[in-house]
Amino acid sequence: MRLAPILLSMVAVSSAAPSNIFNNIYDFSDELAEFYGKVSKYIDDVRHNVTPSATCDTSKISLPSFASGLPSPDGATPMYVALGRGTQNYTCADSTSSSTPVAIGAVASLYNATCIAANYPDLMEMLPNIAYKIALPANEYASMPPANIQLMGHHFFYDSTTPEFNLDTTAIKQYGVAMTKKQSQLNAPSSAAKGENGAVAWLYLTTTTGTVGEYKKVYRVNTASGSPPDTCKGMPSAFEVQYAANYYFFGN
Template sequence: MHLISLLTCLAAVSLAAPTNFLDDAYDWSDELADFYGTVSQFISSAKHNIRSPDACDISKIALPSYASGLPGPTGLKPVYVALGRGTQNYTCASSSSNTTPVAAGAVARLYNATCLAANYPSIVEKLPSIAYKITLPTNELASFPPANIELMGHHFFFDATTPEFNLNTTPDKQDGIVMSKKQGQIAAPSDATSGKYGAVAWLYLTTTDGTIGNYKSVYRVDTAAGSPPKTCKGLPAAFQIQYSANYYFFGE
């Protein structure tokens, strides 16, 4: 899909959105209005050369400015940007106020926002704050609103300390597997969409053995929600918190 069509889909999604997209939880918030206002501005200013071969020039992709608090991708090139939507998972040793939730990985679908990130970074930065409020499509391979972007993979944990990103979605879409290890983090910015308990940290990951493809680092940025409550009072032994984030993949 070329970019002008993608932007048109963004603007038209309110006419073809899933039922839960316009429910009471959404209620056309200020952030949603701002999102569609930004989309409309880009559509109005789109140039006729949007179909040109360099319309999706991934070399233009850059991390959000706040990510300067993390080690930079020095000498590396952007490969993909994915919108992640899923859950952060936690466990509790007991349901008392004397215990605190312990992180137990994450599970998320990844949607390909690469061309949007190359051309419209301000749109991409807004996606997680809206996406975490939307239920994942029941069809595993369906595109995801509000950007109608295609599934590009899945994020989960291979073991307790190894985040995995499987970018092989169909026999025709085999983009590799990224095994990683956390190397750094910073707290989400104060204006991040917090959900009920706060936005999870921004992360810097490097690849480890088992990676398939020329990937070297991954950044989790633009996080929305995902943090647990401060204590385990009244909570089950295992629980999930909805979240969304953007993931930037870099390679040589």
């Protein structure tokens, strides 16, 4: 029996992943072991006809349970899910404890994890806790470990209040553009990978003028790291904090 293509792509990362996953600096061996252990179990299930669907049925996509603290999609249709890997960006008025960091946006690469979210939601929820400590591939268009998923687009801020998700990766892969506005947030759960200062909040965003495509709602969930220190003591005027998160896109 052929193994599900999604699972094969995850297994392939063992030979294709950047060396920094396996060097002595990388300290998420327990999470990686659990991730690949789950992948192995799913492969074994396929071999024994206990088969999660190998198709990419987006109707099966649902937000993680903790996101119930955010407004519901209210019947909106799941479109895509992306693993985001990049930085949260901050500024400081000075380098003293009397100042606090001010958020000025984020920059991230977005990797298409739609089929993982549809078929293996437990793996999907694990990805940010692993990915935030893996450097982005040197080749922008290379796949992202540990799930060996392909670049879908980029996340950045169009202006100080407008998070943009440009999913038009290449001339062939055109997924549209979601221009958004934050509507509400929820503190990350205690299980989130905190990094040095904590995981950034989970977010609910709605689309605004300039959106290309049927996007209506975007959720940032399963966040890992990204928060700044409590004060600006010893910090430069501008700095970045590494983070990862899952982004769920809903439309008409």
